[in-house]
Amino acid sequence: MIQEDLRDTIFERLEGRIYTATVAMRSSGVVCGVAYALEALASLDCKAAFARNDGDIVQPGDPVLIFSGNARAVAMAEDMVIGALAKTSGIASATARAVSLAAGKIKIVPGATKKLPAAIKAQIRQAIHAGGACGRIVDGPFVYLDKNYVRMFGSVAKTLEGVAHMKGYAKVIQLRGLCESIDAETTSALNGGADVLMVDTGRIEDLRHVIELVKNSGMRNQVDIAFGGGVCLEDIPTLAALDVDMLCIGQAIIDAPLADYTLDVLRPAAPEARMELNLLHKTELRIQGITLQEANLTAIAHKAAEVFDLPADKVLVVDVRPYQLAIDLLVPAIRPEQIFGKEKALLLAVGQVPGTRLADDASVHSDGILGAISLDEEDVPKILDTVRQMSATVRKAKKGVVRIFPTGSELQKKQIEDTNTPYLVKLFSEAGFMAEPGEVLPDSCDDLARALEKSSETCGVVITTGGVGAEDKDFSVEAIERLDPDAATPYLVRFTKGAGRHVKDGIRVAVGEKNSCLLVALPGPNDEVRLVAPVVLQGIRSKLNKAQLAGAIADCLRDRLRLTNPVHEYGHAH
Numbered sequence: 001m002i003q004e005d006l007r008d009t010i011f012e013r014l015e016g017r018i019y020t021a022t023v024a025m026r027s028s029g030v031v032c033g034v035a036y037a038l039e040a041l042a043s044l045d046c047k048a049a050f051a052r053n054d055g056d057i058v059q060p061g062d063p064v065l066i067f068s069g070n071a072r073a074v075a076m077a078e079d080m081v082i083g084a085l086a087k088t089s090g091i092a093s094a095t096a097r098a099v100s101l102a103a104g105k106i107k108i109v110p111g112a113t114k115k116l117p118a119a120i121k122a123q124i125r126q127a128i129h130a131g132g133a134c135g136r137i138v139d140g141p142f143v144y145l146d147k148n149y150v151r152m153f154g155s156v157a158k159t160l161e162g163v164a165h166m167k168g169y170a171k172v173i174q175l176r177g178l179c180e181s182i183d184a185e186t187t188s189a190l191n192g193g194a195d196v197l198m199v200d201t202g203r204i205e206d207l208r209h210v211i212e213l214v215k216n217s218g219m220r221n222q223v224d225i226a227f228g229g230g231v232c233l234e235d236i237p238t239l240a241a242l243d244v245d246m247l248c249i250g251q252a253i254i255d256a257p258l259a260d261y262t263l264d265v266l267r268p269a270a271p272e273a274r275m276e277l278n279l280l281h282k283t284e285l286r287i288q289g290i291t292l293q294e295a296n297l298t299a300i301a302h303k304a305a306e307v308f309d310l311p312a313d314k315v316l317v318v319d320v321r322p323y324q325l326a327i328d329l330l331v332p333a334i335r336p337e338q339i340f341g342k343e344k345a346l347l348l349a350v351g352q353v354p355g356t357r358l359a360d361d362a363s364v365h366s367d368g369i370l371g372a373i374s375l376d377e378e379d380v381p382k383i384l385d386t387v388r389q390m391s392a393t394v395r396k397a398k399k400g401v402v403r404i405f406p407t408g409s410e411l412q413k414k415q416i417e418d419t420n421t422p423y424l425v426k427l428f429s430e431a432g433f434m435a436e437p438g439e440v441l442p443d444s445c446d447d448l449a450r451a452l453e454k455s456s457e458t459c460g461v462v463i464t465t466g467g468v469g470a471e472d473k474d475f476s477v478e479a480i481e482r483l484d485p486d487a488a489t490p491y492l493v494r495f496t497k498g499a500g501r502h503v504k505d506g507i508r509v510a511v512g513e514k515n516s517c518l519l520v521a522l523p524g525p526n527d528e529v530r531l532v533a534p535v536v537l538q539g540i541r542s543k544l545n546k547a548q549l550a551g552a553i554a555d556c557l558r559d560r561l562r563l564t565n566p567v568h569e570y571g572h573a574h
Contacts, residue, residue, distance in 0.1 A: 011071040019074050019265050020049075023065040023081055024058075026260040028434055029093035031056045031064055032130040033123065036084035041065075044073040044080070049340075049372055055092070055130040056458060057434055059400050064261070078263045086258040088127040094233070094256035095131025096436070098249055100429075101236035103422035104406070104437050108133040108236075111228060111250035124254065132436075133253075137196060137226060137246060142170035147178055147200070156185045160192030172196040172226075175210065182206055186213045195223060198248070202229025204239070211243050282367045283329045284318070287350065289362030290325050295355030301327065303349040308338050323359075325350075329370070341375040401459040402428045405438040405451060407466040407476060408524070412440045419526045420465040427533055431541075433461075443467065448479035456483070456517035461540060466524030470495055470504040476521040480512040483519065487512030488550035492557050509557070511550035518546070523557065532556045 025031070032054045041048055046069030058064060065081065091110075098108045110128045125135045137144070143166060145159050153159040156173055163171060173194045175185045182201070189197050190213075197214070199207045207227045214220050220243070227239060228248030239247055285304075297317040304327050305315040319326035343364045351358045364373050404424045410416050421437045428435035438455065441448050441464070448464070455462045467476035480487045487510050494506040510521040520536060522529055535556045539549040 007072045007075055011075070014071040017071060018068050019071060020066065020068045021074050021077070021263055021265045022063045023067075023085070023261060023263050024061050024063050025089065026060055026262055028057070028059050029089055029259050030096045030131050031058055031085070031089055032092035032127045033085040033088040034064070036088075036123065037065060037081045040080035040084050041067050041069075041077060044069060044076055046073050046077060047375060049375065054126060055132075057096075057401055057436070059434065074263075074265060082261045082263060086261050088123050088130075089259035089261070090256040091124060091127035091253060092131040093259060094253045095128050095133045098233055098236060098247075098253060099132040100425060100436055101233060102240050102247070103237075103425060104418055104440065105240040105422075106236075106244055107246040109137050109226070109246050109248045110135070110253040111248040115250075116254070128253070131253075137172055137198070137248065138170045140170060141168055142172055142195070144172045144174075144198075146174045147176050150174065150176075150179055150185075155179050155188065157188035157192050160189065160194060164193065170195040172198055174198045174200045175206075176200050177206070182209060183213060186210050187217075190214065190217050190219050190223065196226055196246075197223055198226045198228065200228045200248075202231065204235075204242075207239075207242065207244060215243070282370060283331070285327045285329070285346075285364055285366045285370055285373065287325045287327070287347070287362065287364055289323060289359035290350070291323060291357045291359075292320060292325070293355045293357070295353055299353045300325070300350055300356065303353055304346060307342055307346045307349050308334070310334075310338070334370075336372070339370055340372045343374045346373065400432075400434050402433045402435040402461040402463065403438045403455050403459045404435065405441050405448075405455075405462065405464045407441045407443065407448065407464055409443055409473070411466075412442060420524070420529045423526070423530060424463060424465070424533055427537060428461075431537055438462075443473040443475060445475035445478050445482065448475055449482045452479055452519055453483055453514060456514040456519065459517050461518045461520065463520045463522060463536070465522050465529055468507060468509055468521050468523050470507055472503045474504070477508050477510040480510040480519045480521055483514040484512030484546075487519070488547040490550050490554040492554055509550060509553050511546040511553070513546055518549075520549070520553075522553070528557060 023037070031052050034051055034054050038048055038051060046067045048065060048067045050063065050066040052058070052064050056064075064085065067077070069077065095108070095110060098110075102108050110133055116124055128135050136142075143163055145163065150156055150159050150173075153162050156175070156179070160171060160173060163169070171192075171194045173189045173192075173196070175182060175189065175197055177185060179185075180188075182199075186197065197210060199210050207225075211225060214223060214225060224245040225243070226246035226248055227244050228250070230251070231239070231247055231249045232252050233249075236247065297320070301315045301317050302312050305312045308315065308329065310329065310331065314330045316328050316330060317325060318328045346364055347358055347362055350356055365371070366373060404421045406418045406421050411418050418440070425435045425437055438451070441451050448467070452462055452464070464476045464479075467474045477489055481489065489508045489510045492507045492509065495504070507523075509523070510519070512519040518540065522532060522536070532553050535552050536549070539552050544552065
């Protein structure tokens with residue numbers, strides 16, 4: 001017997017009406033499960049107008065999805081969509097918290113995925129990656145030799161002998177003191193060619209002992225040391241202070257609480273002037289089902305430009321293939337009314353160009369926000385109202401995200417400790433920001449600029465430490481100038497260019513802006529960072545413009561230079 005769905009009766013009077021709804025997280029956290037949520041919406045015949053990416057950081061109330069559908073579909077979506085997001089976002093958020101607590105000192109490897117049902121393993125692994133952690137203890141091929149392998153072979157030494165013929169595989173051996181003492185297991189692992197020693201007892205005293213044995217053996221640079229066994233998030237700062245390479249955290253991450261999502265049907269909001277959507281480098285549209293015969297590609301581009309209300313030189317036909325044509329919009333952002341629901345208009349305009357022929361089922365496809373071109377025209381006014389309503393919230397949330405990038409090869413090679421990032425993350429977190437460490441960036445202007453530009457799309461503030469000096473390895477200021485030619489870059493010290501190691505005429509700090517994100521380049525020495533960081537924080541709170549903030553930073557550091565040697569190394573973190 002087929003059970004009647006009561007929603008059919010409940011929403012009978014609302015048949016034919018379309019509603020717009022938003023899905024948001026009630027707390028701050030990391031989004032994950034978007035692809036599954038979109039699949040759920042598609043199965044309900046709902047249309048998504050906005051969707052965040054896995055790994056995006058959101059503040060309470062920030063929209064994660066905006067979609068439209070009939071009343072029954074919207075009601076069903078509350079179960080299906082939130083179900084696709086809640087658990088994985090909870091795990092991603094817990095993972096991000098663990099990575100933040102590690103402050104770049106140790107690698108976080110969430111374990112316990114092998115204990116999960118096969119049907120959800122892929123989703124959990126995606127959540128771990130979205131949170132910024134590694135899903136594997138070793139990047140390349142490896143064999144993980146756990147306690148049961150050791151029991152079956154009889155000892156750690158015999159276990160490693162049993163896999164010695166497996167060339168090209170890293171050997172990860174679990175040390176638990178089951179068949180012999182931890183001391184004996186450690187010695188056997190070192191002598192047997194293990195690449196990673198996994199201390200899986202959960203006892204910090206065992207970890208300390210293994211670290212001491214490895215150091216005394218003179219083999220510390222030849223093996224990695226990992227630790228696991230009931231590790232809690234609050235244990236991470238203590239463990240990060242030890243000479244350990246990896247933490248395997250299982251239950252504390254996998255059993256993270258569900259992210260608290262809410263789905264709300266929205267009322268139309270008053271429109272705002274000239275809201276723009278960042279295309280995030282996804283600027284290509286593909287017309288499928290088109291045939292060309294001596295068609296003028298420039299004429300096609302001009303017709304498309306008219307449809308999108310863009311200058312003629314901002315639209316280009318970039319690729320022609322059998323039954324397909326690609327158009328590129330040479331703009332970084334676009335107003336929603338320029339693109340939403342414009343599929344029919346674009347096909348009609350292009351079809352008027354001599355030499356073009358469109359199939360009956362011709363269509364337009366794109367990734368990212370340009371995918372909204374295929375929205376039904378009658379839905380566009382409501383969706384535009386919704387997008388305008390959430391845009392202010394999105395901008396507000398972005399301003400609360402601060403990312404810290406340490407720079408320099410000496411940090412990448414772990415020759416020195418990064419003391420700046422943990423301090424800055426703690427300072428901004430306690431001030432109410434969503435502060436997070438970025439990866440160590442190399443001494444390369446190109447790499448620095450790429451990382452800063454990418455982060456500017458999701459952050460309100462990005463801070464680099466190090467690389468503001470006058471040597472040929474210092475590029476932090478130049479990277480900001482590349483993204484913002486009008487950046488404020490006051491001098492702290494001036495030199496004679498070419499004298500000694502100085503290939504530049506002085507030391508500068510920088511404050512620039514990209515995608516409404518503040519970019520700040522600070523010196524590397526930790527005492528200078530601690531001196532000037534409160535100035536940066538207060539300047540952001542006071543909404544100083546970039547020139548005012550850069551001036552305040554420079555004044556603070558110049559005061560210190562009057563009391564110290566002005567010929568100071570302003571390179572990377574100490």
